[in-house]
Amino acid sequence: MFWLGVPGVDDLTEHLSDTEGTLSTGKLLQTGAFLAVSFIIFFLIIRWVKKTPQISLMDDSTRYAAWAAYVVRAAFWSIFLIGIADSVISFLRIEDFLTPLVGEALSQNLDKASWRGTFVHYPLIAISLVIAKVSRSLGFTWLALLVVISEFCIVLSRFIFSYEQAFMGDLVRFWYAGLFLFASAYTLVEGGHVRVDVVYASMSHRAKAWINTFGSILLGLPVCWIILTMGMDTKQSSLIGPIISFEMSQSGYGMYVKYLMAGFLLVFAVSMAFQFVSYILSNIAILVHAKDAQIAGEES
Template sequence: MQATSEAEILSPPGAPAPFVRYFGWATLFVLVAFMINNVLIVGYDYPPLTSLLGEVADNRAWILLALYASALVAAAVMIVRTPHRALRYDARLISNFNAYLIRGCFFAVLFVGIADATIAFLRVEGLLERLVDADLSRDLLRARFVGPYVHVPLVIAGFVVALFLRTLGFFWLALMIVAAELLIVISRFVFSYEQALMGDLVRYWYAALFLFASAYTLLEEGHVRVDVLYAGFNPRRRGKVNAIGSILLGMTTAWAIILIGLGSKQAIINSPVANFEVSQTGTAGMFVKYQMAAFLAIFAITMLIQFVAYLFEAVADARDEPGHRDHAAVTH
């Protein structure tokens, strides 16, 4: 690992932009508090914060409120303890963590896809009873067993592997999607054999590829930028435009997806995940539909995290701080 010099860690002479740093880090800490609250509400039947406005308040709601307050305090403490840390150094820390998060998700869907497709094939062909005992064979027909006892350990394994393998693996995932689609074509037109699980696997990996890669593409300035003015701006003006856009467009959109999808126990992401929802093909397909709903949350969360890093980089550009990353952005 390349050592980080003191010049890269410390901000240049002048104001170290504490308000920008606080806004960014407070956003991330509040995101963590929101996700903890979501688990408590969905998994442990905690009341929502709105219950505090009722005539009889549930005391457990105060715990949720305390988490948000703690998040804001924790962000303030971080800024006070690191008053001279450079914006670009913060951006790099956040981007590195986000890259690990995306890597973990990639390996998770890789492991889950292979394992669940294998189980689905054995289930459809009636081979489970020959390989495992009757109780386990019966359990593998239930999504509520496969989810927590098969998928969750594989997801954990994916994040462990991501600690040691630094590649993001999107090219490999794209290759596996092509291979899976090719297998469908060969089996359908050559052997006249097709099962619902084959299409489920392609859709599962295809959704992961596009939703997980979005934050990494933002990091590399790979998204198509449609403009008539931006290409002619100098770096400082581009930084100002990017900073404003990160807040008003990027972070706002990410928060909207998070709040709509995870805003209540019956929200469009929470409900299928909590119930381990499966597709209409039932036991003939894979049991991963609930994870595909969660992909939307992962997309919004990783994009929000990356937009915070992008905001720090943009403000550093606007302040003409050293270390500018010269991306070859695509413009039309």
């Protein structure tokens, strides 16, 4: 919507309340098309639910958990590939190797954050989506190792060779932020977060299900919703603004990935929301005495 300049519901409401109207015919058609697609998707979801009564709550829970894991896998591969590619470009640019290697025209384009983001970062994100679909493994252990190696290289080059560039620190921050935000959602998927089980551990399965359901609805999903709505409310919002403008760091010779780091929180919110929905469905299945939920509860 922001990239295409499609007016939102607030703009449509203002247009309808104004006697003279504030939107052109073209903008009204764009808004109408967006609302139509939204309603079509909504009714398709209802139709799918009614046509597939054989799919249980646990099946849907598993599907949402798989989506959360896929988002995290795709995000991991994206920052891994983009980190390597962008740091190599930045190094070649700083040491004046880029122009002799790729030519004057391409070198000038790679100096622009919008061009590098559109023609280098986005294709790598598309490749990451494919890799995440094919590969079911996650490499957060390797990402942690890469962060350590990157930091070690900075220390080594600074104190032994007296060489340090801005892109080296940018790479560490880029991978470090991704490690914590994406690994948080992945740890939730795997059930690895530390829990205070002094009271919770002695409860029955139904009592735990009630706590998990209301905890996810009242505490988990609202946090994700606040991040998404506050960060993407307008074109100038704190998360969507940097992405649209391809915001870069103040250092002209660093990596051009600052706008992607704003998107880390969006990935975090989406992946966590998927997993919280998965929790809600699986625990409701326990509350309604679904057979597969009882089996899963006994196995756990």
